[in-house]
Amino acid sequence: MKVFSFLTPQHETCIGLEYQGAVYNFTRCWEIYKDIQTAGRGPAFSFLQIMLELDYFSTNTFVEALQTINELRPLSDFQITDDFTYEIPISRPSKVICLGRNYAAHARESGNEPPSEPIIFAKAPSSLIPHQGTILIPKGIGRVDHEVELAVIIGKTGKSIPESKAMDYVAGYTIMNDVTARDRQFAEIKASQPWFLSKGLDTFGPIGPYLVPKDQIPDPHKLDITLKINGEIKQKSNTSNMIFSIPELIAFISRFMTLNCGDIISTGTPEGISPLKDGDIVEAEIPEIGILRNFVFDAPAV
Numbered sequence: 001m002k003v004f005s006f007l008t009p010q011h012e013t014c015i016g017l018e019y020q021g022a023v024y025n026f027t028r029c030w031e032i033y034k035d036i037q038t039a040g041r042g043p044a045f046s047f048l049q050i051m052l053e054l055d056y057f058s059t060n061t062f063v064e065a066l067q068t069i070n071e072l073r074p075l076s077d078f079q080i081t082d083d084f085t086y087e088i089p090i091s092r093p094s095k096v097i098c099l100g101r102n103y104a105a106h107a108r109e110s111g112n113e114p115p116s117e118p119i120i121f122a123k124a125p126s127s128l129i130p131h132q133g134t135i136l137i138p139k140g141i142g143r144v145d146h147e148v149e150l151a152v153i154i155g156k157t158g159k160s161i162p163e164s165k166a167m168d169y170v171a172g173y174t175i176m177n178d179v180t181a182r183d184r185q186f187a188e189i190k191a192s193q194p195w196f197l198s199k200g201l202d203t204f205g206p207i208g209p210y211l212v213p214k215d216q217i218p219d220p221h222k223l224d225i226t227l228k229i230n231g232e233i234k235q236k237s238n239t240s241n242m243i244f245s246i247p248e249l250i251a252f253i254s255r256f257m258t259l260n261c262g263d264i265i266s267t268g269t270p271e272g273i274s275p276l277k278d279g280d281i282v283e284a285e286i287p288e289i290g291i292l293r294n295f296v297f298d299a300p301a302v
């Protein structure tokens with residue numbers, strides 16, 4: 001079972017559910033299941049946010065809702081058969097926190113020793129684009145790289161979360177491509193400046209396609225992670241190679257800042273980063289989650 005956000009042909013943002021080979025408009029199901037009228041209440045992020053905050057975001061809740069509704073109306077009434085456009089699985093997070101050099105081999109390929117404590121930086125939420133969206137490379141920006149990463153979605157607000165309780169704060173997982181203006185980043189590092197610009201450009205945050213509930217991935221530290229450009233493998237690793245585990249990251253970050261429900265933590269990229277160019281098709285894959293596919297085009301100068 002996989003959850004995603006999508007835009008209907010009528011331009012309404014809804015939650016989609018892939019379940020037993022069919023795709024359903026879960027927003028419509030939920031209106032009946034919980035007697036909540038969601039139409040006209042705004043885009044899906046608020047609805048998904050409510051599900052997260054009420055702790056409804058689990059495989060059991062989704063399946064129970066479908067079964068209950070099936071007793072009232074045939075599920076085929078809710079099946080999606082039209083074309084639709086993917087949306088960002090959870091949009092408007094209060095922050096997108098990324099990890100620098102959380103895989104030793106990637107730290108070394110960029111000329112650095114593995115860190116002794118997590119290196120965190122922020123990516124602008126406005127950089128996020130969905131599955132099948134287009135990465136636009138501004139003219140004159142120099143080298144731009146892909147970085148495939150496992151992203152954790154926070155399901156419960158917390159501060160000073162102990163490692164032993166950290167997984168209680170995870171709602172689920174998705175895939176992130178932490179696209180980076182590498183030449184700009186090297187210039188920023190040299191000038192002792194933050195990485196905010198080189199990481200935060202519009203369209204430099206592909207994310208999705210699915211938000212997989214935590215209960216479906218018993219161990220997020222045992223996932224194959226790959227990235228292909230035009231079908232050719234560029235990055236290939238396993239999340240077992242992460243230096244700092246997800247509980248360690250949540251405990252570390254929440255010592256300093258509140259993690260809000262809906263926040264995203266992107267856990268760092270393995271080795272194999274390489275440049276993107278006009279016309280490329282980039283596919284970031286974690287088999288348990290899916291394939292995040294995006295297109296690359298040159299854009300006018302910024």
Ligand code: MG
Binds near residue numbers: 098099100147178
């Ligand atoms: Mg990264």
